[in-house]
Amino acid sequence: MNNYKLTIQYDGARYKGWQRLGNNDNTIQGKIENVLTELAGEKIEIIGSSRTDAGVHAYEQIANFKMKKNSTEEEVMQYLNRYLPNDISVVDVTLEHERFHARYNAKxxxxxxxxxxxxxxxxxxxxxxxxxxxxxxxxxxxxxxxxxxxxxxxxxxxxxxxxxxxxxxxxxxxxxxxxxxxxxxxxxxxxxxxxxxxxxxxxxxxxxxxxxxxxxxxxxxxxxxxxxxxxxxxxxxxxxxxxxx
Amino acid sequence: MNNYKLTIQYDGARYKGWQRLGNNDNTIQGKIENVLTELAGEKIEIIGSSRTDAGVHAYEQIANFKMKKNSTEEEVMQYLNRYLPNDISVVDVTLEHERFHARYNAKxxxxxxxxxxxxxxxxxxxxxxxxxxxxxxxxxxxxxxxxxxxxxxxxxxxxxxxxxxxxxxxxxxxxxxxxxxxxxxxxxxxxxxxxxxxxxxxxxxxxxxxxxxxxxxxxxxxxxxxxxxxxxxxxxxxxxxxxxx
Structure with missing residues (x-):
């Protein structure tokens, strides 16, 4: 399993916040998971460092997710930016060791x-x-x-x-x-x-x-x-x- | 007649540009004239330095207008910012000599x-x-x-x-x-x-x-x-x- 770390920027105005509530809700986590699930061919769940409220923005939200598929960092970044709405932007993708956790490791x-x-x-x-x-x-x-x-x-x-x-x-x-x-x-x-x-x-x-x-x-x-x-x-x-x- | 100079900032996204086309069109000039006509109790026409196109923004557009009423610069500024939509902002108002002309004097x-x-x-x-x-x-x-x-x-x-x-x-x-x-x-x-x-x-x-x-x-x-x-x-x-x- 590859463990990818995402650095994400977003304009929160249109969203009900970071955290996914249902399966097709208007949340930032939900939007990103839907695109990654398409890329991966398997159900992907992402872990965000911080659960921003509805309407709140991010210059630098961090998230991570695990995927079986061997995509390069560049491929993941391009795929996300191609299919995400343009008020959510992935500005960096890196491969991390398998134990990296965006929420637990956040100091x-x-x-x-x-x-x-x-x-x-x-x-x-x-x-x-x-x-x-x-x-x-x-x-x-x-x-x-x-x-x-x-x-x-x-x-x-x-x-x-x-x-x-x-x-x-x-x-x-x-x-x-x-x-x-x-x-x-x-x-x-x-x-x-x-x-x-x-x-x-x-x-x-x-x-x-x-x-x-x-x-x-x-x-x-x-x-x-x-x-x-x-x-x-x-x-x-x-x-x-x-x-x- | 008092001759007022306005310094105006606007997000042009919602407008058909600076220049008024009809009487109730969605132009920046039109929006400002409508508010000033209310303030003055007479029909006011404003002269802009530059006719920005539809969708174009301004950090600093200059305009002038003449009015019989003796409002202070502060009163004109407050009235405009109170009644204009919040994507048009008047950031300065000064009284000029009667021959000041925002378009002819622009170098x-x-x-x-x-x-x-x-x-x-x-x-x-x-x-x-x-x-x-x-x-x-x-x-x-x-x-x-x-x-x-x-x-x-x-x-x-x-x-x-x-x-x-x-x-x-x-x-x-x-x-x-x-x-x-x-x-x-x-x-x-x-x-x-x-x-x-x-x-x-x-x-x-x-x-x-x-x-x-x-x-x-x-x-x-x-x-x-x-x-x-x-x-x-x-x-x-x-x-x-x-x-x-």
Whole structure:
């Protein structure tokens, strides 16, 4: 069995997220599996590093799959790019040792959230960022961001359904930068719960607008009550940027 | 009468180009005039520097209009951005002396054309660039670009309908740069005929693919026959980048 690693870029706007739900649903995993099953002549399942939510984009999602057929890396890449819709792109394919696993071996994930913070809309990025017209106070957002660092139970910053699994995640870094009218929030951690990045970003926006005080964040985390958290940032501004191994 | 200058950015994908054709057509000029007529309480006509074709974008289109009402620059800008669709954005408004004219006073225009030159599609730029999978020979394209410089009758590189007006235009510069998988062709001149930039770019692509020899360009220009020119590059890769005064 050959074990292939895929590096995938996608515009998530049209999809119900990464994870396949049924057999013919509109998910990124489903689209890729359908094409690979055609190539392989056998049912192929792929393992993704990160389950991006509906509407979320990826600059660099990693996935792997096993196949009996001996296709070269180049053949797999060409076949996928030929038959996938053009909002999903395979930018690299490599053969890995048989034990490589895109999810278990992933050590950290970096997401970036883009906010367009000008009065006027951005014609080219209007579907790829969140538009906040009122000027955000970045210094306040940076102060608030410090409270998320480290290991916490993030129940109050998630819409995860399961209560059996651990809600503890560790955030390694959270940086906020301005770049030509955009505010980019870059967050790296060992993993993220369902909707967690968008809820953290939404809270940082509330702080930046002066609607919420940064100092209240520790008690929101400690409460483990979802009702305490405020807005959730739009999916269209969020990108999976990198998976570390 | 106040004379306002607008700096406008737009995603041209949904529009039939800049220039208003009828009263309720889907043009950028028409959309802006409709909003300004509401603001002014009188019929407003705007003058654009450049008549971008259907599907062509603008980073910086310039226009002016006269209005009796004494609105501040800030009021005009806010009103426009509030009522225009969000693929048209007014990024600046200034009051000018009464003789300022966006078309007559424009000295030069710069267009940029973006080609995505990788095997795989670009998920985020697929609607904002032209995808050419085969590697282009940039050195050959640069050699070819030299023949367009200076003053020429560009009849063979245009689909302009009128044969009465002069087809002579002067090209000041034509630069080709690579930038992270994109090839950007930047062309500055005193004006451009209908479809002229796209026909020049299309010819440069043919040269880059080895389909056409750079040395044949002077004779194509001299022939003044449209049948001599080859492909026309897609509208979606073209942007009006700057208007010089």
């Amino acid at each position: 950290d994930k970096t997401y970036v959230y883009k906010i367009w913070n000008e009065q006027y809309p951005h014609p080219f990025m209007r579907k790829y960022s969140m538009h906040v017209e009122e000027k955000l106070d970045i210094e306040k957002m940076r102060q608030a961001s410090q409270y998320f660092l480290g290991k916490h139970d993030f129940t109050s910053f998630s819409n995860a359904k399961s209560k059996k699994k651990s809600m503890v995640r560790e955030i390694y870094s959270l940086e906020i930068n301005e770049n030509e009218g955009f505010i980019e929030i870059r967050i790296r951690g060992n993993g993220f719960l369902y909707n967690m990045v968008r809820k953290i970003v939404g809270t940082l926006i509330e702080v930046g607008l002066g609607e919420k005080d940064a100092a209240t964040i520790p008690s929101i985390i400690e409460s483990k009550e979802r009702i305490q958290t405020g807005r959730m940032a739009d999916a269209q501004g969020l990108y999976l940027e990198k998976v570390g191994f | 030069d225009k710069t267009y940029v054309y973006k080609i995505w030159n990788e095997q795989y599609p670009h998920p985020f730029m697929r609607k904002y660039s032209m995808h050419v999978e085969e590697k282009l020979d940039i050195e050959k394209m640069r050699q070819a670009s030299q023949y367009f410089l200076g003053k020429h009758d560009f009849t063979s590189f245009s689909n302009a309908k009128s044969k009465k007006k002069s087809m002579v235009r002067e090209i000041y510069s034509l630069e080709i740069n690579e930038n992270e998988g994109f090839i950007e062709i930047r062309i500055r001149g005193n004006g451009f005929l209908y479809n002229m930039v796209r026909k020049i770019v299309g010819t440069l692509i043919e040269v880059g693919l080895g389909e056409k020899d750079a040395a044949t360009i002077p004779s194509i220009i001299e022939s003044k026959e449209r049948i001599q020119t080859g492909r026309m590059a897609d509208a979606q890769g073209l942007y009006l980048e700057k208007v010089g005064f």
